[in-house]
Amino acid sequence: MSDQANFIEKEDVVVKFCGDSGDGMQLAGTLFSDAAALQGLDLATFPDYPAEIRAPHNTIAGVSGFQVHVGRKKIDTSGDFVDILVAMNPASLKSNLKWTRPGATIIVDADAFDEAACKKAGYETSPLEDDSLNGYNLVKAPVTMLTRNALQPLGIDNKNADRTRNVFTLGIIYHIFSWSLDSTVNYFKIKFKKKPEMIEANKLVLETGYSYADTIETLASSYHISKAKMPAGRYRNITGNVATAWGFLAAAERSGRPLFLGSYPITPATEILIELAKYKSLGAKVFQAEDEIAGICSAIGASYTGSLALTTTSGPGLSLKSEAIGLAVMTELPLVIVNVQRGGPSTGLPTKSEQSDLMQALFGRNGEAPVVVIAASTPADCFHFAYQAAKIALEHMTPVILLTDGSIGNGSQLFRIPKVADLPSITPPLAEPNDKNYKPYNRDPETFVRQWAIPGTEGLRHRIGGLEKENGSGNVSTDPANHQLMTNLREAKIQKVADFIPEQTIFGGKKGDLLVVSWGGTGGTTQAAVEEMQKQGKKVSLAHFNHIMPLPKNTYEVLAGFKKIIVCELNSGQFVNYLRMKEPDFKYSQFNKVMGLPFTVTELVAKFNEML
Amino acid sequence: MFEFPDKTIERSAVELNKADFVSDQMVKWCPGCGAHAILASIANVFPKIGYRKENFMMVSGIGCSSRFPYYVNTYGFHGIHGRANAIASGVKIANPNLSVWIATGDGDSMAIGGNHFIHIIRRNIDVNIVMFNNQIYGLTKGQYSPTTPMGSVTKTSPQGTIEHPFNPGELVLGAQGTFFARAVDTNVKLMTEVMFEAARHDGTSVIEILQNCIIFADKTHQAITDKEVRDDAQIHLKNGEPLIFGKNRDKGIRLNGTQLEVVTIGENGITEDDLLVHDQYQQDPGVHLMLAKMYPPHFPVALGVIRSAMYPTYDDLVEDQITRAKNTSKILCVDDLLNSGDTWEIK
Numbered sequence: 001m002s003d004q005a006n007f008i009e010k011e012d013v014v015v016k017f018c019g020d021s022g023d024g025m026q027l028a029g030t031l032f033s034d035a036a037a038l039q040g041l042d043l044a045t046f047p048d049y050p051a052e053i054r055a056p057h058n059t060i061a062g063v064s065g066f067q068v069h070v071g072r073k074k075i076d077t078s079g080d081f082v083d084i085l086v087a088m089n090p091a092s093l094k095s096n097l098k099w100t101r102p103g104a105t106i107i108v109d110a111d112a113f114d115e116a117a118c119k120k121a122g123y124e125t126s127p128l129e130d131d132s133l134n135g136y137n138l139v140k141a142p143v144t145m146l147t148r149n150a151l152q153p154l155g156i157d158n159k160n161a162d163r164t165r166n167v168f169t170l171g172i173i174y175h176i177f178s179w180s181l182d183s184t185v186n187y188f189k190i191k192f193k194k195k196p197e198m199i200e201a202n203k204l205v206l207e208t209g210y211s212y213a214d215t216i217e218t219l220a221s222s223y224h225i226s227k228a229k230m231p232a233g234r235y236r237n238i239t240g241n242v243a244t245a246w247g248f249l250a251a252a253e254r255s256g257r258p259l260f261l262g263s264y265p266i267t268p269a270t271e272i273l274i275e276l277a278k279y280k281s282l283g284a285k286v287f288q289a290e291d292e293i294a295g296i297c298s299a300i301g302a303s304y305t306g307s308l309a310l311t312t313t314s315g316p317g318l319s320l321k322s323e324a325i326g327l328a329v330m331t332e333l334p335l336v337i338v339n340v341q342r343g344g345p346s347t348g349l350p351t352k353s354e355q356s357d358l359m360q361a362l363f364g365r366n367g368e369a370p371v372v373v374i375a376a377s378t379p380a381d382c383f384h385f386a387y388q389a390a391k392i393a394l395e396h397m398t399p400v401i402l403l404t405d406g407s408i409g410n411g412s413q414l415f416r417i418p419k420v421a422d423l424p425s426i427t428p429p430l431a432e433p434n435d436k437n438y439k440p441y442n443r444d445p446e447t448f449v450r451q452w453a454i455p456g457t458e459g460l461r462h463r464i465g466g467l468e469k470e471n472g473s474g475n476v477s478t479d480p481a482n483h484q485l486m487t488n489l490r491e492a493k494i495q496k497v498a499d500f501i502p503e504q505t506i507f508g509g510k511k512g513d514l515l516v517v518s519w520g521g522t523g524g525t526t527q528a529a530v531e532e533m534q535k536q537g538k539k540v541s542l543a544h545f546n547h548i549m550p551l552p553k554n555t556y557e558v559l560a561g562f563k564k565i566i567v568c569e570l571n572s573g574q575f576v577n578y579l580r581m582k583e584p585d586f587k588y589s590q591f592n593k594v595m596g597l598p599f600t601v602t603e604l605v606a607k608f609n610e611m612l
Numbered sequence: 613m614f615e616f617p618d619k620t621i622e623r624s625a626v627e628l629n630k631a632d633f634v635s636d637q638m639v640k641w642c643p644g645c646g647a648h649a650i651l652a653s654i655a656n657v658f659p660k661i662g663y664r665k666e667n668f669m670m671v672s673g674i675g676c677s678s679r680f681p682y683y684v685n686t687y688g689f690h691g692i693h694g695r696a697n698a699i700a701s702g703v704k705i706a707n708p709n710l711s712v713w714i715a716t717g718d719g720d721s722m723a724i725g726g727n728h729f730i731h732i733i734r735r736n737i738d739v740n741i742v743m744f745n746n747q748i749y750g751l752t753k754g755q756y757s758p759t760t761p762m763g764s765v766t767k768t769s770p771q772g773t774i775e776h777p778f779n780p781g782e783l784v785l786g787a788q789g790t791f792f793a794r795a796v797d798t799n800v801k802l803m804t805e806v807m808f809e810a811a812r813h814d815g816t817s818v819i820e821i822l823q824n825c826i827i828f829a830d831k832t833h834q835a836i837t838d839k840e841v842r843d844d845a846q847i848h849l850k851n852g853e854p855l856i857f858g859k860n861r862d863k864g865i866r867l868n869g870t871q872l873e874v875v876t877i878g879e880n881g882i883t884e885d886d887l888l889v890h891d892q893y894q895q896d897p898g899v900h901l902m903l904a905k906m907y908p909p910h911f912p913v914a915l916g917v918i919r920s921a922m923y924p925t926y927d928d929l930v931e932d933q934i935t936r937a938k939n940t941s942k943i944l945c946v947d948d949l950l951n952s953g954d955t956w957e958i959k
Contacts, residue, residue: 034954183954236955250946260706279949280934281941285705290731294698297691297728301671301702304689305710309702327692417950455669455687455703455710463635463670463681465690475637476682 006221012071013223014079015173017166018096019088019109021064022054024166028086029066030412031170035183036070037237037414040227043070044379044524045239045412046078046598051267051350058112058120063092072228076378076524078411080600084176086169088112088143090121105137105219107172109165111144137218143168143209150208154201164205171209177223181206231416238415240379240408241271244312244338247386249282250418252308254387255394255426259284260307262298264291264317267350268406269340272312292320296337300324303333304464306454308390312338314406315357316347322365325399329369329490331464332441332450334393334428338386341405341521343596352596353406355520356571361401362549362578368487370494372396373549375403377523380415382408385546387423388501394428396497397449403548405521405570407598428452434459440474448493495550504552506561508534508541514611515562517588519545519575522599526568529604540608548575551582559586566591566611568604620708621663628659633668635685646797646823647676647744651683653803654713654742658686660804661711661811669710671700673720676751676825677744680715694725697732700739708927711811712739718759719749722778726758730787735926736815742807743820744797745780748829766828780820781904781918785897791817792904793917797824798837802848802915809917815925822913836913845908849916854887857912864888865911872902874911892920 015032017025026047036043048065055062069079081101087093089112100106110128118126127133128140147168151161167184174181185203192198213219238246252259261284263273277286285302289295296311303309313321318339328335341357343349361373372392376385382404389402431438431451440462441450453460462474470477471485506515507530514533518526523544533540543558545551552558559565559579566589567576576590591607593599633655641647658668668686672678674693681688687710691699696714704712721729721743732739748766749755755768759780763772784792791813793806803821810817822833836845847857847865855865862877864887875882888899900919907913943949 037954038956040958230958232959234951234955234957236950236953246946246949249949253946258706260702262702279943280937281943282946282949283934283938285930285934287702287705289698289701290727293695294701294728294731297695297698298702298705300691301689301699301704302706303702304687304699305669305703305707307706309706323692324695331689417955420946420950455707456664456666458666461666461685461687463688463690465672465681465688466674466692467690 007224008221010223010225011073012069012075013083013225014067014069014081015084015086016065016067016082016096017086017169018063018065018092019166020057020092021050021052021062023064023088024163025064025088026066028166028170029068031184031187032173033068033070033237033412034187035174035179036068037235038183039179041070041072041225042075042228042230042414043068043237044075044078045069046407047410049351058089058091058117060091060095060121063095065092065096070225072226074228076528077598077601080602084173086173088165088169090118090123090127093127094121094123100136102135103137105139105176106133107139107141107169109143110140111142139216139218141172141212146208146212147205150204151201154197154204156201164202167202167205168209171206172213172219175210175213175222176219177225181210230414233416235414235416237412238380238383239271239410239412240376240382240404241269241340241410242275243380243382243415244386244402244404244409245272245275247383248276248308248310248336248390249279249284250383250420250423251387251390251426252284253282253420254423255308255390255428257306257308257394257428259310260299260302261286261310261312262289262295262302263287263312264289264295266292266314266317268342268409269312269314269317269338271409272338272340292317293324296321296324299335300328300331300333303328303335304331304455306452308394309334310336310338312340314340314342315344318357318360318364325371326365326367326369327466328399329365329371330466330468332397334397334452335399336389336393336402337399338402338404340409341403349596351406353521353598354571354594354596355405355522355569356574356594357403358548358571358574358578361403368491370491371549372398372400372494372497373403374400375520375546375548376408377520377544377546379408379411379413383415391424391426392497392500394426395449396447396493397429397452398494403520408521430454431457431460433457439472440464441469441471443489447496448489498550498553501547501552503554504543504545504558506541506543506558509539510541511561512539512541513563514538514540514608515559515565516540516542516608517545517565517567517575517579518542518569519548522568522570525599525601526604529601529608532601532605533608538608538612545575548578556583559583564589564611566608568599570594570599621667621711622709623662624664628662628665630655630659632665633658633685635683637682639683640679641676642827644826645676646746646821646825647680649797649800650742650744650803650821650823651680653800653807654684656800656804657807657811660808663711667710668713669703670713670715671703672696672715673725674751675717675720675749677715677717678720694720694723695728696720697725697728697741701732701735701737704737704739704927705930708738708931714739714741716741716743718743718745718747718780719757722758722780722783730783733784733787733789733816733818736790736923738814738816738925738927740807740810740817741819743780743818744823745820746823746825746829747832748825750825750828754828779905780818782901784818785901785904785919789818789919790815790921790923791917792820792900792919793817794820794822794913794915796822796833796837796846796915806917809920813920815923835908845912846915847912849890849892849903849914849918851890851892851917854884854889856884856887867899872906872911892917893922895921897921
């Protein structure tokens with residue numbers, strides 16, 4: 001490690017690695033975030049990749065990126081604008097420049113900017129030569145050549161050498177921060193345990209990149225970020241999808257109900273299926289079904305037999321599951337349906353994020369079929385909301401839809417590791433063997449919850465199904481008064497859940513000029529924007545909702561304390577219209593965006609200032 | 613009593629009888645419907661199988677057949693159209709200690725639920741599928757189904773159907789089925805026998821029951837089931853025995869080259885020794901497929917167990933993997949998992 005002459009002390013820095021899909025940008029970003037975490041920084045990440053596995057080389061369509069926001073302050077978002085951009089080819093530069101802060105450091109592989117590649121990206125002339133990047137700190141690094149040269153003595157051919165270009169750029173970045181290379185070298189040691197020559201090669205390239213940066217004048221100043229002040233505890237980096245999977249595993253262990261997942265692969269929800277499939281040692285049964293419908297139907301079968309039953313999907317899959325969700329409503333069985341939302345309608349934008357399935361989650365079924373709807377805010381809190389979704393499903397004998405989205409599902413964040421024993425207890429209403437009074441639709445008088453009689457249990461044989469049932473006995477019934485009663489009970493049972501969820505919190509004062517309302521995966525961004533407003537001395541508060549159906553009991557009081565209310569969401573106004581229906585006494589403004597992109601703090605702050 | 617290969621399911625400590633499986637619900641099928649006889653066969657066979665009564669579970673989809681769970685006193689689940697096989701997959705994987713029975717129809721399993729039907733068979737999940745094949749949609753009042761014979765006039769085919777029907781046996785074997793049996797609703801004894809065989813089979817068992825819909829497809833199986841013709845139109849397969857049929861027990865099936873052929877014993881020097889001997893356990897499904905495809909007027913319909921081959925079941929393999937993982941993994945509780953990999957302490 002060389003001494004750095006000029007340290008620039010920073011609160012936070014946003015780094016983005018981008019290149020062709022296949023250039024290893026997701027890996028470079030992940031390794032960088034692991035290194036940052038070991039430096040004691042808080043962080044949030046956001047992968048941004050195309051739906052195609054390998055789109056044509058050097059095209060805009062094929063650009064894959066990974067953004068990491070690190071800092072000593074609390075990091076709520078993956079950052080609006082990039083401070084350090086690594087661009088492996090002209091297309092990745094072209095598509096990311098608009099998100100790059102003026103004056104930012106841009107590191108390019110100069111060898112990749114030949115005429116053909118520039119043309120393919122839509123550049124008339126090479127942006128490295130035409131002064132168009134004068135406003136930036138441009139580092140024209142001959143990454144391809146230096147990587148090849150470094151590996152030549154090891155007898156590694158150019159094709160294989162080029163696969164480590166990402167590692168070279170990582171070396172440059174570590175130099176900028178003066179970080180140790182150890183965490184990344186350790187990764188190579190584990191990853192290439194059986195190929196020691198690959199450990200050597202990657203380490204060499206990493207060091208070559210680091211040394212290269214030392215010789216570059218434009219990189220003479222280096223960033224320094226002090227350690228973040230975070231609550232004491234043991235931490236790890238986690239993506240939202242992994243956190244979701246782990247939350248369910250914790251709920252299964254705590255409730256004593258075996259975990260069953262029936263699922264069909266779909267972007268961006270597949271990682272939950274992949275993750276849960278790893279833990280047979282925890283007894284998790286994971287069934288990759290033949291389609292979305294079989295995914296949920298197998299879960300319903302497993303739920304009837306006493307499992308913590310789950311199905312995971314994204315928008316189009318939720319559509320396919322609609323009829324079966326109605327079956328779970330009718331049979332009043334516990335079931336969690338995870339919808340990692342993506343851009344719609346139809347196939348839409350599979351790898352982009354949106355919040356446009358809210359109305360579908362709330363109402364998208366035939367008949368009146370109320371379910372609990374919960375939305376997670378950040379990658380790390382997916383763990384707790386998955387846990388809570390399971391707890392509510394099991395204790396209230398109901399389907400619960402857990403909404404996350406592509407941003408928080410694939411994004412990562414530091415996660416303070418809890419102890420399973422410290423998590424709230426989960427007590428499903430199991431029927432006792434040989435209970436003479438057991439009837440499938442006898443209900444708890446307070447919560448309206450029926451009991452769960454698990455096949456195999458002595459003395460509880462019973463039949464349920466999708467036909468309307470007589471309350472109590474559970475016999476098939478078309479009696480008009482009974483149907484009215486059951487319709488009312490199904491709704492009342494869901495509303496009763498409000499007694500068991502936390503009250504809505506307000507970030508900031510309980511009274512003020514503007515209440516910002518948001519829900520689900522935008523929480524990090526709206527929080528950062530409201531903090532910004534508060535720093536400017538504005539009387540702005542945030543109510544970020546995670547419980548959508550039912551709403552927290554104090555929702556009215558929360559909304560009543562402000563002169564103006566603005567509801568911000570990544571759709572055309574679904575939550576705001578739901579609030580207009582549920583809490584009609586208020587006048588709501590709305591701020592919406594349907595571009596497959598998250599909000600930026602900048603645009604939110606501008607909007608809030610306009611409102612005041 | 614036969615030895616059951618699957619020891620997973622707990623057996624009843626006491627002797628059970630029909631009455632143990634009769635539910636208190638009024639049976640609402642049409643008088644004369646073949647489903648009544650199927651229900652009687654189930655009530656016959658469950659006590660014979662001898663599992664604890666709480667370990668039986670009936671699952672169904674939608675259709676006349678699918679009301680079945682309400683009429684049997686077991687744990688039961690009446691699902692949605694076409695999904696019985698998907699629901700039952702979850703039931704059996706989640707709880708392999710249950711004897712799972714699926715009541716379904718030709719529409720439920722081969723039209724709207726076709727995908728689940730072929731995949732449960734392919735996976736060889738240990739369930740028993742009783743498919744009521746009446747060649748018509750009964751509950752929606754008389755539209756053609758995937759097994760309706762071509763040319764049939766129904767409410768949705770006023771000029772006759774122009775669709776090629778499925779032969780369920782072909783579909784089951786094509787999906788790598790390990791067990792396929794066929795019975796007729798007029799023969800309770802035969803239905804009871806094949807249901808018992810299905811229970812013994814470790815893997816997905818499909819029983820096709822040629823069932824009469826007295827209202828919308830009456831006498832659809834007449835050419836097979838009528839008293840006058842049935843001895844010549846049916847052949848009852850018995851494992852290890854030659855294929856003999858006919859009123860006078862003088863007809864047989866032999867393999868001539870690559871094809872089956874009906875022969876008369878005593879004519880042209882044909883003796884019993886020339887006939888095909890049924891081997892329901894053989895792995896290769898070739899002959900089973902030929903048997904499943906036999907149909908009048910050129911052949912009798914094969915009844916009884918056509919195929920019962922041993923292959924590993926999905927549910928057993930799941931349990932094996934779990935056992936193996938528990939013996940080898942370092943992650944044995946969620947706290948282990950949460951603290952696995954890269955973690956660090958902040959003070």
